[in-house]
Amino acid sequence: MNIKHIQGLLSRINEVRLINKKLEINGVICNIAGVVRYGQKLRLIILEYDEAYRQKVEEMELSEPCRLRKEETNRYILKSRGSIEAVQPFRTVNSVFIDGMEFKVNFTENRILDHKDGESVLFLSELLRKGWNPDGVDYQSIDMLFVTGIEFEGDYDEIPKFDDNVNLHFTMNKDVISYLVEQPVTLVVNGVYPEKLWFKSEEDTEKHWAQINRVYLLDMWAEMEKSFSNPKLLEHMTKDQVDEVKRNVEKSFTEFCPKGMYYPVIEYESEEDISLEFHTKKFLDSKPVHKRNGSIGFIISPDKKTGILGEKLKSAIIQEPVSQDTVIIEAELFKYHKTISPEKISIR
Known part of the structure; x- marks a missing residue:
């Protein structure tokens, strides 16, 4: 200076x-x-x-x-x-x-x-x-x-x-607050979930619920192919630009989810202001593997608007690759995220 x-x-x-x-x-x-x-x-x-x-x-x-x-x-x-x-x-x-x-x-x-x-x-x-x-x-x-x-x-x-x-x-x-749960959950691909899942955090003693509608495996490579094949992309980019972006994304994504592997997706209903975060127990108890390409986040929307209870249907994706023949996933409801409306602040 x-x-x-x-x-x-x-x-x-x-x-x-x-x-x-x-x-x-x-x-x-x-x-x-x-x-x-x-x-x-x-x-x-x-x-x-x-x-x-x-x-x-x-x-x-x-x-x-x-x-x-x-x-x-x-x-x-x-x-x-x-x-x-x-x-x-x-x-x-x-x-x-x-x-x-x-x-x-x-x-x-x-x-x-x-x-x-x-x-x-x-x-x-x-x-x-x-x-x-x-x-x-x-x-x-x-x-x-x-x-x-x-x-x-x-x-x-x-x-x-x-x-x-x-x-x-x-x-x-509005703001979002996250609460730690760490509750074991056995997920069955294409299984039936007749009972609500009840959970709470030590930080928030109120009990909350979720109704799992289904668990399925998502082929992220097929999803990417659909996205890059969307003709609307050509309204904003040339074909060469689209191809270049596609190559770069695929090169990065191979490190996270190799071709032939799938991401588990949980569709569920819950209280309006609650969203869920799941991880596999194997991932949580493993040592971290540092990726050269950082991280890639995905948001998956359900095909239906409402679930079996008539509430808004939501999705949580476990960004940990599993094989196509996976049936049982030992996971944890690791956190839930709650949307709140902070109180107004007045000073006289």
């Missing part, structure tokens, strides 16, 4: 209007600094501290030397993924009302601060110089703090005026 770079960083901030409000949401201390104008773009800046996150990080650092490599199965990795995450109360904000003025959200950015990140330190210094006085985070390490920037839609030549003791109101989009 040099003087010219610092001057460039400072020149990006054209205007600052402080709000200086503090609240606590789900254990997270949130300091709403104010609105900053970069050129013609406005951002609401919020500094956050999650004590539970700090404790998890410290516990992980203490246990890391004791963790044996043999524990690193796919199960361990899937369970660890997202287990140490800070709560982000403003992640799904749809609109912000400042003294009744509505600002639609263009996007929300949340990142952890770093004392080596000169831009972040300089930015916070500028807010403090303007009179911002964050509360409850005075002695916390800077690399345990998060900053959320909520950019508003539209272009502005100046920050709209609002009272010093401003009222704030946030409306939220």
Whole structure:
């Protein structure tokens, strides 16, 4: 970093209007600094501290030397993924009302601060110089703090005026929360499932249900062939482009599901806001195999709209290849995902 770079960083901030409000949401201390104008773009800046996150990080650092490599199965990795995450109360904000003025959200950015990140330190210094006085985070390490920037839609030549003791109101989009289940399930290809599957998570004591309608094996290579044979593709791409994309996809997919192998698909009904995630027990208890080509995700839609109970029919695909003659699949209902409507946030 040099003087010219610092001057460039400072020149990006054209205007600052402080709000200086503090609240606590789900254990997270949130300091709403104010609105900053970069050129013609406005951002609401919020500094956050999650004590539970700090404790998890410290516990992980203490246990890391004791963790044996043999524990690193796919199960361990899937369970660890997202287990140490800070709560982000403003992640799904749809609109912000400042003294009744509505600002639609263009996007929300949340990142952890770093004392080596000169831009972040300089930015916070500028807010403090303007009179911002964050509360409850005075002695916390800077690399345990998060900053959320909520950019508003539209272009502005100046920050709209609002009272010093401003009222704030946030409306939220829907969000998805995942819950660990790890419930063994024996799946029978083309079998009959007369009983509902009941399950719950330790994190969510409420019992939930699913009605499996059928389990079948899907030939993903045949599905890809149908997709690339769709004449509508030629409305957007030349035949040579389609052929090139097809070759690249097939080359990558061979590593995940060789020709002649199939993916199991579970069609089921459940509560409206619940979706399921299955894995085979063999996969979960195996050591991870690192693929050169990353990962490929698939979404499968059922042919029918409703199932045997009259509820919406959903699909879950197990992206682990099995042979065509597979009948019994020892699996686990590993997680369920629940769509929620976060509560609105109001600050006076």
